[in-house]
Amino acid sequence: MTQHLAPIEGASPVDTALSETVVRIVDLRRRFGQTPAVDGVSLTVRKGEVLGIIGRSGAGKSTLIRCLNGLERPDSGQIFVEGREITGLSERDLQPLRRRIGMIFQHFNLLSAKTVEENVALPLKIEGQSRDERLRRAAELLELVGLADKAKAYPAALSGGQKQRVGIARALAARPAVLLSDEATSALDPETTRSILALLKDINQKLGLTILLITHEMEVVRSIADRVAVIDAGRIVEEGPVWSIFADPRTEVTRSLLAGIRPQLPQAIATRLTGVGREAILRVDIAGEAARRPLLQELATSVPGRFRLVHGGIDTIQGEPVGTLFLGIDTASRGIAETIEFLNARKARVEVLGYVTDNA
Structure with a gap:
């Protein structure tokens, strides 16, 4: 059918308070055989910002985040974390930098033989902090995520939402500069998902923490993100403030992702x-x-x-x-x-x- 289009009012620029760049990705590329998983991605994530990266399964989201946390080596391009270029670092040099990047996972990745407080304190044990320091920090974080009464419990005694809260507390233990969330709510029911997203937003506001969300759910982006980047076939095809993208999606993949909630x-x-x-x-x-x-x-x-x-x-x-x-x-x-x-x-x-x- 004939289309008659007029542009919707443009989005405001990102708040100048978020001008300090925490993560900068420049023309990043990673291939598996002849298949480009990440194909020339460039992104900037500013201090205190929540950026959602959304795409269908196989779009390149997981490869991008694995490059960002150093688990995958890109073929070309650059990644800067707090101004330091990380793509050429050795595994040894990457270790201290990884502590500046917190990570929460879809399936929690908790150690079943350790208590909740021991799971939270594990990154600090690896750092070499004393037991008293570790437990004091774990207690602070369990209070923050609403699980102070579960410190001595084991993961098997927790619900899925509680396990994810432990995962969030553990990711914050080393005071990271940026928190990466890789489909962190995909295994949770809708009510628990809402509570976890509310917690992440609260942490973002209280701590000024930069969060990068990887997801295939537009509702997750809508609930928490300031800005969204849509990835398809390894490329960023659309990017902007969440309200602007929801109001005027320019690509077919974005319209498809939005179909369930528009x-x-x-x-x-x-x-x-x-x-x-x-x-x-x-x-x-x-x-x-x-x-x-x-x-x-x-x-x-x-x-x-x-x-x-x-x-x-x-x-x-x-x-x-x-x-x-x-x-x-x-x-x-x-x-x-x-x-x-x-x-x-x-x-x-x-x-x-x-x-x-x-x-x-």
Whole structure:
């Protein structure tokens, strides 16, 4: 169907308070045989920022994070952590730097024979800290993640959410500069996922901790991230503030990832769409100032003729209103071109999805 597009209002630049760069990736490449797993990725993560890297399975997310924590050697490109280039370091030189990178995993990776406090304190034992120092730090972190009463318990006695909280506490033990989360909520139920994401956001705000999230779930990005980068076939195909990407996804892969949480045209209408009919079905994407206006009221008074709201609504992401509306426009009584022109003038992105012969 014909598309009529207008750009949604642009996103604000990242807050200048986040100007200090913690991680910088420059033209990173890693191949396995003839297959490029990471194909020219460049990214910057600023102090105190939560960056979500999202993509389908096999998109290159895990390879990217393994390059970042030094478990995978890139073929070319550069990775800087707190200004230090790490891609050429020996395994010995990488060890102290890895302590600046905390890691939480999908399947927790706790040692079953050690207590909760011993698991949390393990990175400090490897550092050579005294037992008293280790246990004092473990107690602080277990208090932070809400598990102070589980210090002497073993992982087998914990729920999945509690195990992940222990994993988060362990990742924070050495006071890292950046926390990497590799699908950390994928094995958890929705309620536990929400609690873990709330904990990560709380830690981000309390400690000013930089977090890099690897995920295939857009809901995770929406809940916690400041900025999102979409990776596909080893390349970053789209990047920006979360609200802006949700409001105006520019690539098919992003639209596909968003399909489960953005309003979609009801199937009963979608299956009846044709190339002609007495009612045009429009998709209208709005954000920012356009979403704050009484858009439908203004449309009704400015362009003569009948229309109806078929489906949709307005959400709030990062404090910005973001909405998708599906409108049915009576082609006999209202000019489609005039309606689109009106909406475009108000910074809406409009797409004619098709036509139906009746609106029952």
